[in-house]
Amino acid sequence: MAMDADDPQVEHIPVLAEALAERIDLPQDGVMVDATVGHGGHSLLFGERLGPRATLVGLDVDEKALFRAAERLKALKCKVVLLRCNFREIADQLDAAGIGPADFILADLGINSAQFADPQRGLSFQVDMPLDMRIDKRIETTAADIVNEADEKALADLIYEFGQERGSRRIARFIVQHRQNQPIMTTARLASIVAAALARPGGKWRRIHPATRTFQALRIAVNHELENLKALLAAAPRRLKGGGRFAVISFHSLEDGLVKADFKANSAAGVYDILTKKPIVPDRCEAERNRRARSAKLRMARKR
Numbered sequence: 001m002a003m004d005a006d007d008p009q010v011e012h013i014p015v016l017a018e019a020l021a022e023r024i025d026l027p028q029d030g031v032m033v034d035a036t037v038g039h040g041g042h043s044l045l046f047g048e049r050l051g052p053r054a055t056l057v058g059l060d061v062d063e064k065a066l067f068r069a070a071e072r073l074k075a076l077k078c079k080v081v082l083l084r085c086n087f088r089e090i091a092d093q094l095d096a097a098g099i100g101p102a103d104f105i106l107a108d109l110g111i112n113s114a115q116f117a118d119p120q121r122g123l124s125f126q127v128d129m130p131l132d133m134r135i136d137k138r139i140e141t142t143a144a145d146i147v148n149e150a151d152e153k154a155l156a157d158l159i160y161e162f163g164q165e166r167g168s169r170r171i172a173r174f175i176v177q178h179r180q181n182q183p184i185m186t187t188a189r190l191a192s193i194v195a196a197a198l199a200r201p202g203g204k205w206r207r208i209h210p211a212t213r214t215f216q217a218l219r220i221a222v223n224h225e226l227e228n229l230k231a232l233l234a235a236a237p238r239r240l241k242g243g244g245r246f247a248v249i250s251f252h253s254l255e256d257g258l259v260k261a262d263f264k265a266n267s268a269a270g271v272y273d274i275l276t277k278k279p280i281v282p283d284r285c286e287a288e289r290n291r292r293a294r295s296a297k298l299r300m301a302r303k304r
Contacts, residue, residue, distance in 0.1 A: 013041065013293075026046060058083070060085075061136035081099065102244055133218055171193075233248075247300045276298065
């Protein structure tokens with residue numbers, strides 16, 4: 001598996017690792033599935049506890065991330081299986097690999113730091129990048145395609161639904177106006193258009209950059225994030241052993257709402273026991289140490 005030579009060497013810090021370690025005790029011969037293995041931070045934490053008869057499975061759509069994970073996990077005693085796939089395919093992929101029911105499934109839904117820093121992905125407006133936003137490069141539609149081709153109403157609806165942005169209609173109108181002169185192909189240009197649409201006196205904003213919610217909405221749309229999460233939530237009960245645990249770390253209310261509703265429905269149906277009445281969030285020390293952890297919420301359930 002080749003890694004691009006200019007892959008940014010940015011270390012991703014696993015979120016809520018201590019909280020997970022305190023609550024998950026895997027058997028020595030257990031099976032763990034890390035549905036978003038990334039650079040292998042969470043997998044390494046649990047893999048170090050597993051014996052040679054255990055299996056650790058890591059899924060990810062990002063080929064670069066899988067390369068980093070393979071390097072990080074190669075010294076583990078347990079069997080390590082890394083698969084390039086979206087976690088929505090978890091059932092078919094585990095069946096094809098001959099992996100039985102799991103003792104623990106973990107899904108960290110956050111974008112890792114290296115992906116934000118990668119100039120080819122177009123996920124950040126802190127540095128000017130091509131307006132791409134695909135985590136999986138096999139996806140055909142980019143953020144630039146949506147921004148330059150969707151009609152004004154569709155853009156406004158997308159930004160409102162996935163970004164929870166109240167100024168979505170004004171933003172969509174500005175985007176359509178600006179793209180008539182020249183296609184919007186970079187993150188900096190899109191961010192400046194959104195900022196202009198939401199401009200306040202003095203050009204200042206309060207807590208977050210005005211383009212943050214629009215960028216979130218486009219990233220969710222490009223990568224089909226909510227559809228993929230729904231598919232994972234639907235498949236998880238069939239891939240867990242009795243007593244097996246399912247943990248999901250989400251980073252915005254759309255994700256967390258889906259997880260909360262799924263756990264509640266499966267609890268009422270007698271499938272899960274909910275282990276987190278309220279989501280676990282980073283303590284002050286972790287939030288200060290890792291800025292990206294601040295919005296994280298961990299929910300956990302156990303299969304009956």
